[in-house]
Amino acid sequence: MGSTSLIPPSTGMPHVPEPDLLQVLTPEGHRRPDHDLDPWLEDVTPAMLTSLHRDMTLIRRIDTECTHLQRQGELALWPPLLGQEAAQAGSAVAMQDDDYVFPSYRENGVAYLRGVDPLGLVRLWRGATFAGWKPQDHNFAAQQIIIGAQALHAVGYAMGITRDGADAAAIGYFGDGATSQGDVNEAMVFAASFHAPVVFFCQNNHWAISEPVGLQAKRHIADRPWGFGIPAMRVDGNDVLAVMAATRRALERARNSGGPTFIEAVTYRMGPHTTADDPTRYRDAEEVEAWRAKDPIDRLEKHLAELGEDVEALTADSTAAADAMAAELRAGVAALADPEPADLFDHVYAEPHHELERQREHYRLYLEQFDGPQLEAGVR
Amino acid sequence: MTGAAAENLTFGKAINAGLRAALADDPAVLLMGEDIGQLGGVFRITDGLQDEFGEDRVVDTPLAESGIMGTAVGLAYRGYRPVVEIQFDGFVYPSFDQIVSQVAKLHHRTHGAVTMPITIRIPFGGGIGSPEHHSESPEAYFVHTAGLRVVSPSTPQEGFDLIRAAVASNDPVVYLEPKRRYHDKAPVDLTAPLRPLGPAALAAQGSDVTLVTYGPLVKTCLQAAEAAAADGASLEVIDLRSLSPIDFGLIESSVRKTGRLVIAHEASRTGGLGAEIAATVTERCFHWLEHPPVRVTGFDIPYPPAKLEHHHVPDLDRILDGVDRALGRPNSLDSLDPFAAPVPLGSTSDHTSGA
Known part of the structure; x- marks a missing residue:
């Protein structure tokens, strides 16, 4: 970060980024040079940009569809990521299969790009399960609701990668609020001490429910890791190319025994914290509108247009794919079976536990008195 | 071994x-x-x-x-x-x-x-x-x-x-x-085969009172059993070893034999293991009990300074006092009237409870 100099905007680029904010795509869709990030973007082609556009469109559609499903009573709750599509897609596409992701609860876009079935996300937020996927199938951990706890898991996993001599990295996602947690700070201590191949990916979306980022940090969040001995980058989180480049750079550094890196992706939570939240109680509409002008998908479309791509056609294409996926998701929700009472007791322990088996058996006998879901005798 | x-x-x-x-x-x-x-x-x-x-x-x-x-x-x-x-x-x-x-x-x-x-x-x-x-x-x-x-x-x-x-x-x-x-x-x-985690151990066989404990107090309870034997009381000492889950099978068999249960631990009383064991044994062995279960535990206080800890940690004499209570022998709480009317919370003296 310290080495990043502010590059003067060229003519016709009214947006001047903040000092030290890494950006390669302006909100107007212009590509600007950046000597830190450009080396990580040499393989970018119009086809890759089109693919990123499609990813972000699908992620946004999953998100809005799930918000609708919650409003219609199909989901108990949903944590929208609207506005954070570039931060999630840009970082997710930078990963390799062997890299391991430790998400919070809002990384539904990352989950999708790691191959998690959207229906798995839906099952979770419907209240049917706490994990709608098998972590090892996607190298994507169970979602984490305790704020910041997963940062330590990412570091521990990364310590294991080092021990195994594996060519991989761990990446832990959290928000601006989590940077106040002891666990995130302890994670940075451990990562630095053990030179762990880990990337801390902080989506600074400006709001921790109702608390503005200024309550968590008096300086840029990306200033903090330096004190732990961890280099940090502050990137425009609504710029999918900047995010992808920064994440590639950090992951590659981790894989090459360079140790931990911290990325602050500066973005904005356009929606509520969850569907149970009402942001009109604590923030101004003007602020939201100002961020709408920096929309990550619009930005990429403008850039594609500037490159001479047929944006109308590719948008129609992405939208058609999103429509199909949303229809499938909606049909899948309608077909979802409720979990069985056995799920209450299964896997609480990995090995037999006679007292829990006794409670299970007593509840089985209780349920037997009624019509409705039953427990099988014995333990699964 | x-x-x-x-x-x-x-x-x-x-x-x-x-x-x-x-x-x-x-x-x-x-x-x-x-x-x-x-x-x-x-x-x-x-x-x-x-x-x-x-x-x-x-x-x-x-x-x-x-x-x-x-x-x-x-x-x-x-x-x-x-x-x-x-x-x-x-x-x-x-x-x-x-x-x-x-x-x-x-x-x-x-x-x-x-x-x-x-x-x-x-x-x-x-x-x-x-x-x-x-x-x-x-x-x-x-x-x-x-x-x-x-x-x-x-x-x-x-x-x-x-x-x-x-x-x-x-x-x-x-x-x-x-x-x-x-x-x-x-x-x-050091060549002992790997064994399962769960089972409790019968640390001392006895016939009059079942004394359940674990960890540091096992040794104290075994000493208490020796002292009680000299007084004509036979204590069966169970070393839980596993606190979760608890091997209730062994405790239940013992209580069905002795009819009396004392639980001893250093930890505070309220919500402690003694409460869980007393409740479960009462549920499962009510018809065999000759006396309510007795708990001998640390007090519901922050762990005290070193010069006071001997008051807090149950020792041999406090455990034997609890054993006497379970046996209906003279003990420190004899002056309390077990049939006294319950005192509503907030009144001046509500300290008359004692198992």
Whole structure:
């Protein structure tokens, strides 16, 4: 970060980024040079940009569809990521299969790009399960609701990668609020001490429910890791190319025994914290509108247009794919079976536990008195 | 148990031998904690293990208990079996969130896809004249947490056997070491086969009263049984060994024989293991009981300064006083009228309860 100099905007680029904010795509869709990030973007082609556009469109559609499903009573709750599509897609596409992701609860876009079935996300937020996927199938951990706890898991996993001599990295996602947690700070201590191949990916979306980022940090969040001995980058989180480049750079550094890196992706939570939240109680509409002008998908479309791509056609294409996926998701929700009472007791322990088996058996006998879901005798 | 292979070892050395065996048996086993490397831990339980197995298997960590526990979770995600040392009982609380919300729940959360074979070693209990936070008995917090197993050995042999069983378990295990017994010496069979975690032990056979205890008080209760025998009372002492789950089968068989139950522990009374055991035995053995279960425990107070701890930690005489109560013999609470009307909360004297 310290080495990043502010590059003067060229003519016709009214947006001047903040000092030290890494950006390669302006909100107007212009590509600007950046000597830190450009080396990580040499393989970018119009086809890759089109693919990123499609990813972000699908992620946004999953998100809005799930918000609708919650409003219609199909989901108990949903944590929208609207506005954070570039931060999630840009970082997710930078990963390799062997890299391991430790998400919070809002990384539904990352989950999708790691191959998690959207229906798995839906099952979770419907209240049917706490994990709608098998972590090892996607190298994507169970979602984490305790704020910041997963940062330590990412570091521990990364310590294991080092021990195994594996060519991989761990990446832990959290928000601006989590940077106040002891666990995130302890994670940075451990990562630095053990030179762990880990990337801390902080989506600074400006709001921790109702608390503005200024309550968590008096300086840029990306200033903090330096004190732990961890280099940090502050990137425009609504710029999918900047995010992808920064994440590639950090992951590659981790894989090459360079140790931990911290990325602050500066973005904005356009929606509520969850569907149970009402942001009109604590923030101004003007602020939201100002961020709408920096929309990550619009930005990429403008850039594609500037490159001479047929944006109308590719948008129609992405939208058609999103429509199909949303229809499938909606049909899948309608077909979802409720979990069985056995799920209450299964896997609480990995090995037999006679007292829990006794409670299970007593509840089985209780349920037997009624019509409705039953427990099988014995333990699964 | 005391065959040709038995060596005379202190409790601490027996645990050390168990850790050595676990490290040698399975390359996935790692030790993590504060000062466990060259120092060998403040109680020397890991003495020599870093020299033998290397710095990357016996890992000195930064001084952050949540950090230790949280990174252990990440290592378990990657297939490791971390054995974490918490330096003292009262230092475990910074890691409480990781233990309760992550270690205990991840196997269930992931429908069995991710196991958490983490052993959490905690020297616990009082009686060594320590400052605040160095003498606590936090077992009830962990026993109350679904997903955890909790064990406490009471002899050097159990120290060796249980640490190996704990590390071999695919469930997370809180392993509570009775620190004031670290220097007790006894023959330990280092070739003993790996045994299951759960069963309680009949530490002494008897016929008049069942005395249930664990960890540091097992020795005290055995002394109490000897003293009681001289007074004509035969105590059956049960060493729980596993505090979660509790081997109620053994307790129930004993109580059906004796009709009387005394539970002794150092931890505070309210919501403690004594309450759980008394309630469960009452539910399951009501028709065999000749007297309400009696608890002899620490008070519901913060662990006191060293000069006062002998008042708080149940000793032989307080345990025998409880035994006398269960037997209907003269005891310290005889002056209280068991048939006195209950006193409503908020009135001036509501201290008349006593089992």
